[in-house]
Amino acid sequence: MNVIHKPASRQSRQAHQHWERGVAQSRKGQWGEALRAFEAALKIAPKDDVYLVNAAKAALESDRIEQALDYSLRALARNPASEVALFIRVAALQRMQNHAETLAYLQSVPEERRNNREYWSALGCALQNTGKQQEAITAFMEALTIQMDDAITHYRMGISFYEMQLKEEASECFRTGLVLGLGANALHVHGMLAYAERENCRWVQAAEEEANMRSMVDALDDTARVMTAPFAHVTLTDDPLHQLKACRLMSNNFADIKPVVRRERVRHGERIRVGYVSADFHQHATSVLMAEVFEHHDRSRFEVFLYSHGPDDKTPMRQRIEAAAEHFVELAGASDQDIAQRIADDQLDLLIDLKGYTAQNRMGVFARRPAPVQATYLGFPGTTGSTFIDYIIGDPVVTPLAHEAHFSEKIAQLPVCYQPNDRQRPRPQPMDRKAAGLPEDALVLCGFNQAYKISPEVLDVWCGFLRDIPNAVLWLLDWHGQARPHLEEELSVRGVDLARIRWAPRLGLADHINRTQLADIFIDAWPCNAHTTASDALWAGLPVVTFMGQTFASRVAGSLLNAVGLSELATESLAAYRAKVLALAADPAERARIRAQLAEARDQAPLFDSARYTADLEQLLERMVVRRDHGARATHLAAIDARPA
Numbered sequence: 341m342n343v344i345h346k347p348a349s350r351q352s353r354q355a356h357q358h359w360e361r362g363v364a365q366s367r368k369g370q371w372g373e374a375l376r377a378f379e380a381a382l383k384i385a386p387k388d389d390v391y392l393v394n395a396a397k398a399a400l401e402s403d404r405i406e407q408a409l410d411y412s413l414r415a416l417a418r419n420p421a422s423e424v425a426l427f428i429r430v431a432a433l434q435r436m437q438n439h440a441e442t443l444a445y446l447q448s449v450p451e452e453r454r455n456n457r458e459y460w461s462a463l464g465c466a467l468q469n470t471g472k473q474q475e476a477i478t479a480f481m482e483a484l485t486i487q488m489d490d491a492i493t494h495y496r497m498g499i500s501f502y503e504m505q506l507k508e509e510a511s512e513c514f515r516t517g518l519v520l521g522l523g524a525n526a527l528h529v530h531g532m533l534a535y536a537e538r539e540n541c542r543w544v545q546a547a548e549e550e551a552n553m554r555s556m557v558d559a560l561d562d563t564a565r566v567m568t569a570p571f572a573h574v575t576l577t578d579d580p581l582h583q584l585k586a587c588r589l590m591s592n593n594f595a596d597i598k599p600v601v602r603r604e605r606v607r608h609g610e611r612i613r614v615g616y617v618s619a620d621f622h623q624h625a626t627s628v629l630m631a632e633v634f635e636h637h638d639r640s641r642f643e644v645f646l647y648s649h650g651p652d653d654k655t656p657m658r659q660r661i662e663a664a665a666e667h668f669v670e671l672a673g674a675s676d677q678d679i680a681q682r683i684a685d686d687q688l689d690l691l692i693d694l695k696g697y698t699a700q701n702r703m704g705v706f707a708r709r710p711a712p713v714q715a716t717y718l719g720f721p722g723t724t725g726s727t728f729i730d731y732i733i734g735d736p737v738v739t740p741l742a743h744e745a746h747f748s749e750k751i752a753q754l755p756v757c758y759q760p761n762d763r764q765r766p767r768p769q770p771m772d773r774k775a776a777g778l779p780e781d782a783l784v785l786c787g788f789n790q791a792y793k794i795s796p797e798v799l800d801v802w803c804g805f806l807r808d809i810p811n812a813v814l815w816l817l818d819w820h821g822q823a824r825p826h827l828e829e830e831l832s833v834r835g836v837d838l839a840r841i842r843w844a845p846r847l848g849l850a851d852h853i854n855r856t857q858l859a860d861i862f863i864d865a866w867p868c869n870a871h872t873t874a875s876d877a878l879w880a881g882l883p884v885v886t887f888m889g890q891t892f893a894s895r896v897a898g899s900l901l902n903a904v905g906l907s908e909l910a911t912e913s914l915a916a917y918r919a920k921v922l923a924l925a926a927d928p929a930e931r932a933r934i935r936a937q938l939a940e941a942r943d944q945a946p947l948f949d950s951a952r953y954t955a956d957l958e959q960l961l962e963r964m965v966v967r968r969d970h971g972a973r974a975t976h977l978a979a980i981d982a983r984p985a
Contacts, residue, residue, distance in 0.1 A: 355384035359391055362398065371401035389418040389425075396428045400435070403597070405675040408432040423456065430462050437649065437700070438673035439469035457486040461493050464500070473500040491520035495529055502532075505820040507540045524566055527556045527589075531569025534576060538792040539819075541826035550576055557586050565592040570697035574722035575792065578867035578889040580746035587725030588748065590697060594707035594726070600677070602684040602710060611643045612965050613688045615711065617679075618719070619650025619700035621668075623657045625872050626694055626719055628849075631657065632762045632950035634664035638958060645686060647671055649679065649702055676704035683710035689965045693729065696720020713968050716749065718759070721871065721893035723747040730974040731964060733957075734758045737899035737910075738892050741976055746891070750974045752964065754956050755981035756946040757903035759896070761875055763948050766850035768857045768880045776855045777842055783812045783925055786859035786882065788844065788873050791823040793865040796830070801918060802863060803834040809925050815859055818843040849876075856880040860931060861924050869897035878904055879942060883924060883934040885909050887917040903947035904938060956981075 362377030375398035381391045396411035409432045415425035426449070433442040443466035449459065464479035480497035484490065498513030514533040522529050534549035553572065560566065566589050573586040605613075616634075620626040637644050646665040649672050652658055662668045667686075671679050679702060683691060691711035695701035696719045706714055707728050715731040716724050723732060725748045732739060732749040735758040739751045773780050785805055787794070806812055814836075818824055828838055844855065856862075857880040864870050864886035870877070874897040877884050886897035888910055898910035911917040924931055942948055963977050 352385055355381040355388065355391070358384070359394065362394060366394075366398060366401075371398050374398040375402055375404065375407075387418060389415050389422065392418065393422060393425050393428070396425060396432075400428055400432055403435075403675075403677050405432050405435055405677060421453065423453070423458065426453070427458055427462065430466075434465065434469075436673055436675040436678075437469075439466060441673065442466040443470050455486075457483045457490060457493070459483075460486065461490070461496065464493070464496060468496065468500050468503070471503075473504045476500040489520055491517040491522050492525070494520065495522060495525070498532075498536075502536060505822070507536045507820065507822050508542075511536045511540065511542075511545070527553060527560075528567035528569045530556065531572035535569065535572040535792060538576060538795075539790070539823060541791055541794065541823045541830065543796050543830070553586075554582060557582060557589065560585075560589060562588060563592060564589055565595065566590075567593070570722070570725075571720070574720070574891065574893050575868040578891050578894050580743065580891045583722050583891060584725055584746055584748065587697065587723050589725070591703070591724060591726035591728075591748075594704060594728070597704065597707040599709040600680045600684045602712075603687065604712065605687040605689065607689065607965075607969055611639075611641055612690065612962060613643045613645065613686065614690045614692065614961055615645035615647055615683060615686065615688045616692045616694055617647045617649070617683075617702060617705060618694035619648070619702075620694065620719070621646060621648045621658065621661045622651060622653040623655040627657050627661055628762055628765070629718065629760050629872065630694070631660055631664065632764065633760045633954050633957065634661060636951050636954035637664075638955075639666060642958060642961075643667070645669060645683075645688065647679065647683060649674065650700060676702055676708065680705045680708035680710040684708075689713065689968070690715065690961055692717050692733075693724075694719045696722070696724060713964050713974070715752065715964065721868075721896060722891065723749060731977070733960065734892065735899055736979050737888075737902055738895045741978060743890075744976060750976050752960055752977040753979035754953075754960055755979040756953075756956070757899045759871070759875060759900065759947075760950065760953050760957075761879070761948050763942070763950055765879065766853055767942070768853050769850075771854045771858060773858050776844070776858055778815065778858055779813060781811065783809055783861075784815050784842075784859040785809075785812055785921075785925075786815045786856065786862045786877070787865070788815070788817050788856065788862070788877070789865040789870050790817065791819045791827065793868050793870075794827070795865075798865045799827075799830055799834065801914065803831065803836050804918065805863070805921060805925070806836055806840055808922060812925065813840045813842055815842045815844060818845055852876065853880045856882055861885060861921060863921055864897050867891060867894040869894055871896045874900050875947065878938055878947065881935045881938045883909060883931055883938075885911070885917060885920050885924065887911050887914060900947060904941040904945040906934065906937070909934075 358377050358381035362374040365374035378391055378395035378398055392411050392415035396408050399407035412425045412429035415422055446463045446466050460479050460483035464476045467476035477500050480493050483493045494513045495517035498510040502510035514529050518529055530549050530553040534546055534553055537546035568586045568590045570587045570590050574583050644665055645667040647669045688711040690713045693716045696716055698720055714729050715733055716729050717733040729749050731752040732747055733752050735754045738758055778784055856877050859882055862877040862882045862884040866887045867889045869886055874884050888895045888898040901907055901910045911920055
């Protein structure tokens with residue numbers, strides 16, 4: 341921060357010397373030392389607005405968010421026109437993910453102080469983070485009116501278009517940002533662009549961006565610190581070592597974060613304290629899967645803490661999750677540092693991340709090591725690439741021990757399937773095909789995967805099924821309006837009569853399960869399988885055929901099939917996948933047998949037995965904690981099933 345500051349007296353010269361030392365330390369990136377120097381200056385001259393602004397900046401950079409807010413507020417009281425102090429305050433509020441307060445603060449700024457790009461860009465981000473995407477785009481356009489070549493504003497505007505399901509507009513914004521130059525953010529945006537183009541089913545453009553993101557990762561040293569859009573890498577590729585490197589590059593951004601102060605707890609037979617951290621304790625897929633696990637936790641052995649940093653949507657699911665927890669801790673709007681310190685003060689034995697590198701994650705909390713044992717689970721289908729997560733919770737199919745080199749974490753295997761399921765979900769009710777727009781006499785191939793999972797290779801195989809099965813129709817999700825015309829164009833290029841394509845709108849869970857049972861075979865995509873969608877299909881009684889690859893995301897449906905006793909439907913080559921689908925298509929008796937088995941599975945199979953699943957999970961968590969109790973480091977934990985055969 342280049343600020344001219346001249347001392348006016350001997351006392352102020354002493355303060356000035358402290359300030360100069362702080363500036364020197366800040367230029368070296370030693371923000372903690374810089375903050376101490378600026379605070380020494382403030383002890384002598386507590387009302388000096390230059391010292392206050394510098395202290396606010398140093399506090400922000402050294403992750404002392406409350407101090408940054410305090411110093412910036414004091415600086416603004418001294419000099420209300422200070423743009424530097426204003427944006428330090430905004431940055432501190434954003435760091436806390438306190439989006440509503442950030443927005444309210446920016447909207448309170450007087451009109452005469454809004455005539456700069458930084459203000460409109462910050463306002464756009466605050467509107468974006470509070471779900472007001474159309475208003476955010478308007479704010480970003482104001483910023484671009486002032487500075488049209490600002491790359492980061494084009495990118496941020498693309499995020500708002502993306503959230504509005506306007507993927508093509510999002511792609512153009514991402515592409516413009518890349519052309520203008522995004523520096524260290526370029527790799528992340530190439531990943532976002534690849535993902536958006538796959539969602540658009542614009543495969544030529546997607547392939548170009550996938551190649552860009554792969555080559556950029558390959559060119560970087562393992563110690564580089566860059567944003568990488570990990571979700572794009574783990575869902576669009578079947579290269580586990582590439583995924584590991586992309587996630588490691590992302591985790592390197594946390595390398596300088598210091599652990600919070602934590603007092604070790606020595607257990608003497610007390611209950612295990614386990615905490616789960618998520619932004620999704622509301623009506624969300626994670627809560628739908630986890631609700632019964634929280635309800636079935638054995639409170640005589642486990643003291644369960646749920647740390648919520650997401651919204652309260654006031655739904656029955658939110659109420660159900662809160663009721664299931666012994667301790668439900670609301671931390672929305674708190675900084676990573678404050679959340680980590682709160683968790684450390686609770687003296688947990690084990691902390692579990694339910695987000696990975698998905699939206700609204702708090703990996704920065706885990707980087708601060710608030711618990712002696714830390715694991716990642718369920719929310720992200722791959723490694724974190726980090727040094728601060730000890731275990732990844734999987735199973736013998738998604739995380740075989742032979743794949744240990746694919747993960748930075750130690751593998752901890754559940755005995756059957758890593759994915760929990762809620763037996764309280766709606767059971768399928770009778771429905772006829774006519775109501776779903778399906779022909780009564782057709783063989784219906786259900787491809788209910790999101791558009792980004794459908795690649796040219798996947799569609800080639802699916803179109804082959806239509807050629808080989810004359811009475812087949814392909815049933816696809818109409819996920820968003822922009823993908824459909826591109827996908828229909830690709831189908832036409834492959835010689836498919838569009839009358840053989842049926843489109844399914846997005847529906848609520850009960851209606852979705854009812855219609856899913858009307859299909860004959862669920863044909864899975866790769867290298868990112870159906871996950872929750874596959875378990876929904878099995879619950880509905882629909883045979884699922886999958887092709888397993890080498891990565892976690894490509895093996896999930898195989899794990900689900902194993903957990904309902906249908907591992908023969910999980911294939912390991914494209915030839916076997918094709919053969920299995922064609923064989924089932926020609927054998928209605930076998931399809932009926934599988935349906936009958938799946939009907940029994942709702943009440944008998946491990947996949948849908950939440951009580952059994954929770955007991956297995958507790959056994960695994962206990963193994964992690966007991967190792968720590970004995971002073972042993974994390975190690976791979978192979979699946980154990982202690983039940984009699």
